[in-house]
Amino acid sequence: MPESREYPLLAVNRTSDGVVTVTLDDPDRRNAMTAPMTASWQRIIAEIAEDEEARCVVVTGAGSAFCSGGDLGWIGAEPGAPVDRLRDKMLPFYKIWLSIRDLPIPTIAAVNGPAVGAGACLALACDLRYATDTAKFAVPFTRLGMHPGMAATWLLPEVIGIANARELLYTGRAVSGAEAVALGVYNRVFPAAEFAGEVERIAAGIAGSAPIAVKLTKEALVGAGHESFEAAVRWEALAQPITLATEDLQEGLAAQREKRAPRFTGR
Numbered sequence: 170m171p172e173s174r175e176y177p178l179l180a181v182n183r184t185s186d187g188v189v190t191v192t193l194d195d196p197d198r199r200n201a202m203t204a205p206m207t208a209s210w211q212r213i214i215a216e217i218a219e220d221e222e223a224r225c226v227v228v229t230g231a232g233s234a235f236c237s238g239g240d241l242g243w244i245g246a247e248p249g250a251p252v253d254r255l256r257d258k259m260l261p262f263y264k265i266w267l268s269i270r271d272l273p274i275p276t277i278a279a280v281n282g283p284a285v286g287a288g289a290c291l292a293l294a295c296d297l298r299y300a301t302d303t304a305k306f307a308v309p310f311t312r313l314g315m316h317p318g319m320a321a322t323w324l325l326p327e328v329i330g331i332a333n334a335r336e337l338l339y340t341g342r343a344v345s346g347a348e349a350v351a352l353g354v355y356n357r358v359f360p361a362a363e364f365a366g367e368v369e370r371i372a373a374g375i376a377g378s379a380p381i382a383v384k385l386t387k388e389a390l391v392g393a394g395h396e397s398f399e400a401a402v403r404w405e406a407l408a409q410p411i412t413l414a415t416e417d418l419q420e421g422l423a424a425q426r427e428k429r430a431p432r433f434t435g436r
Contacts, residue, residue, distance in 0.1 A: 176209040180231065187224030187376045188369075189217055196232025202266065202287055203240045211265045218272055221435070224376040224383070226272060227368060228295060229279035235304065236288025239318075263319045270294050273384045275375050279368040280304045280355065283343075286313075293324035296387065299368050302346045302358040309341030327392075329353040379417040380435035 180192040191213055193200035200206075217223050230236055239262070266287065269276055278284075278292035280300035285307050292298050292306070300306070308325065310317040317338055325334040329352045337344070349355045359367045375383065385408040395401040412418055416436045424431035 176213050178203065178206040179209045179213060181213060183223075184373075184376075186373055187222055187380075188227060188372045189220070189223050189225070190227040190229065190372075192229050192231050193236055194231040196230075196234070198240075199234035199237035199283070200230040200232070200288070201237045201240045202262075202291075207262060207265055211268070214265075214268045214272065217274075224274055224380055225372045226269070226274060226276045227279050227372050228269070228276065228291065229281050229368075232282070234282040234288075235278070235280045235284040236291055237283065238286030238288040241313075259318060266291055267294050267320055273387065274380075275383060275387060277368065277372055277375075279364070280306070281364065283307070286310060287319045290319040290321050290324055293328050294320070297371075298355045299364075299371065300345075300349065300355045300358045301361045301364045303361070304349075304358070305343040305345045306349055306354050307341060307343035308337055309343075311339065312341035377430065377433070379412070379415070379421060379431070379433045381415055381417060382412045385411065 178193070178195045180194045182190045182192075184190075191210075193206065195201065195203065195206060202210075217226060267290075269291070275297065276295040278295035278298045280292055280298060281304065282301070283305040284292045284300075285305070286309060289306055289308050308317060308321050310321065321338065322334075325338065329337075333352050336342075344352060344354060346358055350358055357367075389395065389401070389404055389408065395404060417431075417433045420433060421431050
């Protein structure tokens with residue numbers, strides 16, 4: 170595992186079962202994506218990508234917010250600047266924060282409070298999203314006078330469908346609770362008092378599954394799944410035999426016979 174380092178404006182916790190929790194840690198600014206936080210994010214995601222012991226990543230926020238999005242002072246700092254220069258400024262920002270999508274292991278957004286704009290997109294970029302029952306989700310780009318960014322026009326339709334994405338992007342209205350679950354924004358919501366424990370339980374369950382099988386399953390579901398039924402069958406006819414040849418399969422079968430929890434090693 171890479172040597173632990175300090176990450177300004179992030180708190181990082183690793184458990185013995187392979188769950189890495191990354192907390193956006195600037196509560197006074199509602200965890201806005203400032204330049205120092207962005208630099209720390211780039212470093213921790215690169216390190217997790219090389220960490221063979223990591224099995225699941227949880228992203229959450231310190232204080233009362235998940236993430237309020239991009240630093241508006243930074244976004245509006247160059248009125249009248251050439252479009253090319255602004256593009257060169259925004260594209261690396263998008264790519265750094267969206268690099269969580271490139272991790273080969275499952276990722277969870279633990280939305281403890283408002284997820285707004287680019288912060289909402291960060292949640293969408295994770296494989297799974299769980300939230301407190303009062304956590305607001307909003308993509309109010311057009312209400313601020315700007316086009317959506319950070320892949321919002323791809324991520325939101327992928328998660329909730331094009332019709333619902335149009336409504337939320339056109340109006341910028343916030344959703345939460347049961348409505349957010351019904352739309353597909355969140356997998357589930359929990360009362361605040363139960364939230365941390367429920368997310369911890371889910372992450373531990375993922376980390377306790379066979380790592381090779383989980384990684385291959387994540388790869389199979391990239392981009393909302395295969396292009397066709399036949400493509401899915403061809404992929405599974407290759408990926409499943411790979412897992413049939415692993416030690417983890419034998420451990421999983423033995424654990425089932427012996428009525429105990431499996432101890433997978435990723436081999």
